[in-house]
Amino acid sequence: xxxxxxxxxxxxxxxxTTYKLGGSARRYAEVGDVSELRSVVAAHxxxxxVLVLGRGSNVLVSDGGFDxxxxxxxxxxxxxxxxxxxxxxxxxxxxxxxxxxxATQSLGGVEFFVGIPGSVGGAxxxxxxxxxxxxxxxxxxxxxxxxGDGTVDTVPVSALELGYRRSNLTGDDIVFSARFATTPxxxxxxxxxxxxxxxxxxxxxxxxxxxxxxxxxxxERSGERSSHQETRTTARTRSSTxxxxxxxxxxxxxxxxxxSAILGSTAVxxxxxxxxxxxxxxRRRTGPRAPARSRSPRRPAAARPR
Numbered sequence: 001x002x003x004x005x006x007x008x009x010x011x012x013x014x015x016x017t018t019y020k021l022g023g024s025a026r027r028y029a030e031v032g033d034v035s036e037l038r039s040v041v042a043a044h045x046x047x048x049x050v051l052v053l054g055r056g057s058n059v060l061v062s063d064g065g066f067d068x069x070x071x072x073x074x075x076x077x078x079x080x081x082x083x084x085x086x087x088x089x090x091x092x093x094x095x096x097x098x099x100x101x102x103a104t105q106s107l108g109g110v111e112f113f114v115g116i117p118g119s120v121g122g123a124x125x126x127x128x129x130x131x132x133x134x135x136x137x138x139x140x141x142x143x144x145x146x147x148g149d150g151t152v153d154t155v156p157v158s159a160l161e162l163g164y165r166r167s168n169l170t171g172d173d174i175v176f177s178a179r180f181a182t183t184p185x186x187x188x189x190x191x192x193x194x195x196x197x198x199x200x201x202x203x204x205x206x207x208x209x210x211x212x213x214x215x216x217x218x219x220e221r222s223g224e225r226s227s228h229q230e231t232r233t234t235a236r237t238r239s240s241t242x243x244x245x246x247x248x249x250x251x252x253x254x255x256x257x258x259x260s261a262i263l264g265s266t267a268v269x270x271x272x273x274x275x276x277x278x279x280x281x282x283r284r285r286t287g288p289r290a291p292a293r294s295r296s297p298r299r300p301a302a303a304r305p306r
Contacts (some may be wrong), residue, residue: 002027004043006036013061013070018117022061025051025070032075034145034152034176041147044069049145052174054119055094058126073121077176082107085184086140091121091176095128096181108185109138111193121175127162136162143177144169209241 002009011028014020027044031037041050049068053059071091079240087107089098099114112131113123122128123135124142139157144209146153161168169175 002043004029004040005202006031006040007043007069012072013040013056013066016072017056017059017061019056019060021063023065025066027070027225028072029069029076030072030300032073032077032268037073037077037145037174037176038150040069041145042073042150045147045150050172050174052091052121054092054122055117057117058122071174073119073176078119083179085162085182087180087182089120089178089180091124091174091178093120095119095123102182103190106184106187107182108190108193109182111190120178124146124160124175124178125164125167125169125173128165134162136160138180138182140179140181142175142179145174145176147172147174164174173300200276 007027007029009027010024012024013028014022026048029040031040044050050071051066051068052071052073054073073090077090078094080087080093080098082088082105085107087098087102087105087110095113095116095118098120099111102108102110112129115130116123116128118128124139127135129135129137136157139160139162141154142160143158144153144155145151159168179245256280
């Protein structure tokens, strides 16, 4: 049993995740400020692993649970404020709520967060993004708590080494606050942008896959986009061809399954074509047949000298 007043024992983690599955955490604590975070972590440092849990959209808890301390950021660490046009958001704040808060303040630039089922801390850790934008493009800096020594650092975005769905933050680092640069815009314009359209109100787990980091993506990120226009066009054409082939195969499988269900058989085979059937594709004649051309009489061959 834990003697800390903020810590619970055997807390079920399934309800805190979008999968709604999994066992319990050995220890669980909800902290509302940095002092509570430092106190809870210090009481369990070294004796068990520490895991910070956001919205649980990319976490699948095993049935055996988690044999450690799970920290959930609430209260002031899940709110946002504006300072000189810069949004200061707690690490536990849901990203859709952050996007809506920015819209109410007529601040644009973070509206793409509205469709990401995560928290601010998770967005900084994995450089979450969507609709052609990512966290690295709007992040100014992040306040990080180090579980190992209990210190707090303000890390600028350049030092986080943000890449495609990654950063240099370790498992002992907890992002409890972040600052985002914004652009003043009318609220109607922000809410009218496609990236500000929320996803359907249902539980979501985010991406189940990661797009491969291709040479095209690297050149676009490095500013050499114009010199590789032909490469991108070829890649798009190849991708479109593959999609068409996949759709044709899917239609063929669906037709076979439907035919099998109608005829009541487990498998339907296509009969082999008769031997006399010609498979060469011919053009259908739509008008009357043209009269045959008359050939001129063949001239006799000249007599060869003997």
